[in-house]
Amino acid sequence: MSLMSRNSMRAFMLAGSVAGLAFAAPVAKAVDFTGAGATFPAPVYAAWAADYKAKSGDSLNYQAIGSGGGQTQILNRTVDFGASDAPVAGDKLAAAKLLQFPAVIGSVVIIVNLDGIAANQLKLDGPLVADIYLGKITKWNDKRIADLNEGVKLPDLAIIPAYRSDGSGTTFVYASYLAAVSPEWKDKVGVATSISWPTGNGAKGNDGVAASVKNSKGAIGYVEYVYAAANNLVTAQLKNKAGKFVSPSTPAFQAAAANADWAGAKDFAASMIDTPGDTTWPIVSATFILLPKDPAKAEQSLAVMKFFDWAFANGGATAEKLHYIPLPASVTARVKTAWESDIKDSAGNPVWKK
Amino acid sequence: MSDVAVGNLSSAPASRHRGFARGEQASDIIFRGVLYAAGILVLTLLGLIIILLFQGGLPVLYAFGIDFFTSSAWNPVTEKYGAVVAVYGTIITAVIAVVVAVPAAFGISFFLTEVAPPVLRRSIGTAIQLLAAIPSIIFGMWGFFIVVPLMAAYVQPALASTLGVVPVIGTLFSGAPIGTGILTAGLIMALMILPFITALFVEVLESVPPMFKEAAYGVGATTSEVFTAVSIPYGRTAIVGAVMLGLGRALGETMAVTFVIGNANRISASLFSPGASIASTIANEFPEAAPGSLKLFALLELGFLLFVLSFIVLAVARVLVRSRLET
Numbered sequence: 208m209s210l211m212s213r214n215s216m217r218a219f220m221l222a223g224s225v226a227g228l229a230f231a232a233p234v235a236k237a238v239d240f241t242g243a244g245a246t247f248p249a250p251v252y253a254a255w256a257a258d259y260k261a262k263s264g265d266s267l268n269y270q271a272i273g274s275g276g277g278q279t280q281i282l283n284r285t286v287d288f289g290a291s292d293a294p295v296a297g298d299k300l301a302a303a304k305l306l307q308f309p310a311v312i313g314s315v316v317i318i319v320n321l322d323g324i325a326a327n328q329l330k331l332d333g334p335l336v337a338d339i340y341l342g343k344i345t346k347w348n349d350k351r352i353a354d355l356n357e358g359v360k361l362p363d364l365a366i367i368p369a370y371r372s373d374g375s376g377t378t379f380v381y382a383s384y385l386a387a388v389s390p391e392w393k394d395k396v397g398v399a400t401s402i403s404w405p406t407g408n409g410a411k412g413n414d415g416v417a418a419s420v421k422n423s424k425g426a427i428g429y430v431e432y433v434y435a436a437a438n439n440l441v442t443a444q445l446k447n448k449a450g451k452f453v454s455p456s457t458p459a460f461q462a463a464a465a466n467a468d469w470a471g472a473k474d475f476a477a478s479m480i481d482t483p484g485d486t487t488w489p490i491v492s493a494t495f496i497l498l499p500k501d502p503a504k505a506e507q508s509l510a511v512m513k514f515f516d517w518a519f520a521n522g523g524a525t526a527e528k529l530h531y532i533p534l535p536a537s538v539t540a541r542v543k544t545a546w547e548s549d550i551k552d553s554a555g556n557p558v559w560k561k
Numbered sequence: 562m563s564d565v566a567v568g569n570l571s572s573a574p575a576s577r578h579r580g581f582a583r584g585e586q587a588s589d590i591i592f593r594g595v596l597y598a599a600g601i602l603v604l605t606l607l608g609l610i611i612i613l614l615f616q617g618g619l620p621v622l623y624a625f626g627i628d629f630f631t632s633s634a635w636n637p638v639t640e641k642y643g644a645v646v647a648v649y650g651t652i653i654t655a656v657i658a659v660v661v662a663v664p665a666a667f668g669i670s671f672f673l674t675e676v677a678p679p680v681l682r683r684s685i686g687t688a689i690q691l692l693a694a695i696p697s698i699i700f701g702m703w704g705f706f707i708v709v710p711l712m713a714a715y716v717q718p719a720l721a722s723t724l725g726v727v728p729v730i731g732t733l734f735s736g737a738p739i740g741t742g743i744l745t746a747g748l749i750m751a752l753m754i755l756p757f758i759t760a761l762f763v764e765v766l767e768s769v770p771p772m773f774k775e776a777a778y779g780v781g782a783t784t785s786e787v788f789t790a791v792s793i794p795y796g797r798t799a800i801v802g803a804v805m806l807g808l809g810r811a812l813g814e815t816m817a818v819t820f821v822i823g824n825a826n827r828i829s830a831s832l833f834s835p836g837a838s839i840a841s842t843i844a845n846e847f848p849e850a851a852p853g854s855l856k857l858f859a860l861l862e863l864g865f866l867l868f869v870l871s872f873i874v875l876a877v878a879r880v881l882v883r884s885r886l887e888t
Contacts, residue, residue: 272848273848273849274849275847275848275849275850275851275852275854275857276848276849278851278852279851279852282852365737367737367739372819372824372841372845373844373845373846373848373849374637374845374846374847374848374849374850375849376849396638397636397638397639398638399637399638400637400849401637401845401846401849402636402637402638403634403635403636403637403638403826404825404826407825407835408739408741408742408823408824408825408835409823409824409825409835409845410705410741410820410824411819411820411824411844411845415705415820418705418706419741422709422710422713422740423710423713423739423740
């Protein structure tokens with residue numbers, strides 16, 4: 208919690224108590240609600256929580272302990288909501304009586320360290336990147352890379368792939384992309400929050416991967432766009448499903464969100480990996496919230512839903528400032544419908560009412 | 562974990578209490594009870610940790626049996642787990658650390674006890690103690706941001722062009738100079754266990770009776786001869802114990818190793834290549850290990866293995882150190 212948010216909270220409480228004295232009107236009791244899980248969306252949740260607290264007085268205590276930890280905590284109901292980068296399987300959700308919905312969208316970008324290569328200058332495509340991480344392409348002047356980059360001088364330098372050593376949603380999303388574009392990747396390596404990498408070396412966290420790439424010439428890595436944008440890393444273009452090369456940018460991520468099949472997705476786990484569209488960035492994914500369908504304390508769950516309702520309506524600018532992508536309005540409308548129909552208090556009445 | 566092993570914690574001052582037995586008061590009995598409880602608390606905690614790790618790792622033994630200890634797989638996608646790569650990385654990095662740190666510790670400790678003028682002795686002694694006070698995460702960050710680029714740019718190419726061309730051991734120093742890897746992890750750890758081993762060596766060398774050394778000097782021995790023929794043989798067992806304590810400390814080192822080891826579940830002949838240790842694997846995988854997953858059980862089993870490994874090393878070390886210091 209930042210000092211500023213605490214100060215603004217104090218200012219708010221002061222204003223509230225003054226108003227209370229003046230009008231003797233009952234002031235709604237502030238609710239403290241808790242969440243735990245994914246680290247990737249933690250900065251935007253914190254920013255939203257600060258704004259929301261200033262507005263409503265309710266305060267969110269979010270612990271960024273990792274998606275696995277978040278799932279454990281919500282399974283044990285020790286927090287009001289869990290957060291996970293990778294969507295949880297449908298049968299697990301059903302067994303644990305959890306509703307899963309997306310909160311915000313992020314994307315993964317590829318970064319490189321090559322002399323004389325500027326940001327978004329190098330062009331790569333999915334199968335090529337998969338082969339680099341499979342250890343089949345080992346030099347930067349390989350014919351397949353050169354063919355995509357006519358006019359760019361590529362050095363006779365070994366490619367050093369870097370990856371996340373810690374289990375992470377970023378790896379899950381990145382591996383999903385590689386599996387979508389390379390059958391060999393799908394067979395040999397597969398998709399999970401941490402995988403058995405055939406080559407390269409691992410570093411902890413986005414900052415670790417970024418520093419690893421920075422440390423060695425000829426390195427390639429993947430980080431969340433949030434991190435690449437904030438640190439001005441040298442990103443590469445990728446060829447999307449439509450066959451067009453795109454640079455990572457907010458409109459390209461929004462195109463992916465708009466082109467995803469939200470209506471057909473179970474538990475909101477719509478894939479935004481390699482989606483169609485000329486301007487679509489191919490590695491985009493949502494991060495998810497897990498909320499009990501049978502909350503023991505309905506008022507706590509209501510506070511969670513009110514918070515996200517506020518964030519969907521008013522948090523877009525904050526999210527974009529931090530380089531996250533807000534959900535399309537059509538999706539947030541679906542989420543609210545799911546709240547109304549799925550989350551019931553002990554008497555069987557819907558907790559969320561419009 | 563290993564910090565506890567320093568010093569003699571278990572000498573029972575029971576004989577001193579006897580004098581008070583007659584006039585023993587209620588407050589004394591209560592105080593004694595509190596002390597007993599404090600002592601038993603440690604044993605209980607240790608026991609509970611062992612039980613938790615053992616029980617937590619059981620499902621993985623049911624799933625893979627003895628294969629868990631012989632398989633080099635670590636694949637969360639297919640849910641195949643084995644401990645070999647992590648155990649190998651743990652032992653190799655710890656051995657590199659000890660091999661590098663022990664000669665340096667010998668030099669420093671003998672310099673401090675025999676050669677150094679008092680002013681230098683105090684300042685170097687303090688500097689070594691300060692080295693021990695640096696948190697391991699700082700070593701990790703320093704290693705990752707400063708040492709790794711230096712290793713990649715200078716040390717590894719230099720090693721590759723010298724030791725790398727020697728037959729047989731050459732393969733140890735071959736491969737792409739990435740900077741991270743087993744060797745870098747071992748070197749950083751050497752620095753971390755150096756103050757610890759040095760402090761124990763100093764203690765051992767100071768326990769050598771001056772008469773022995775003076776007798777040696779008296780018959781015309783040089784400083785180096787006194788060192789090799791008197792001091793080291795006298796403290797031999799305790800020195801081996803001190804080395805083992807350093808090894809035990811290196812086995813469980815987590816943060817610094819995770820930063821620089823390269824974190825790859827592969828065994829390679831080259832020391833330049835990335836690897837993994839038990840502690841680094843747990844640090845990396847634990848936060849995202851889903852509840853009830855085989856991965857979580859495998860990590861707990863790895864934790865149990867590390868516990869057993871450290872326990873054996875430290876137990877041997879304690880026996881060796883004490884055998885000499887107590888006589």
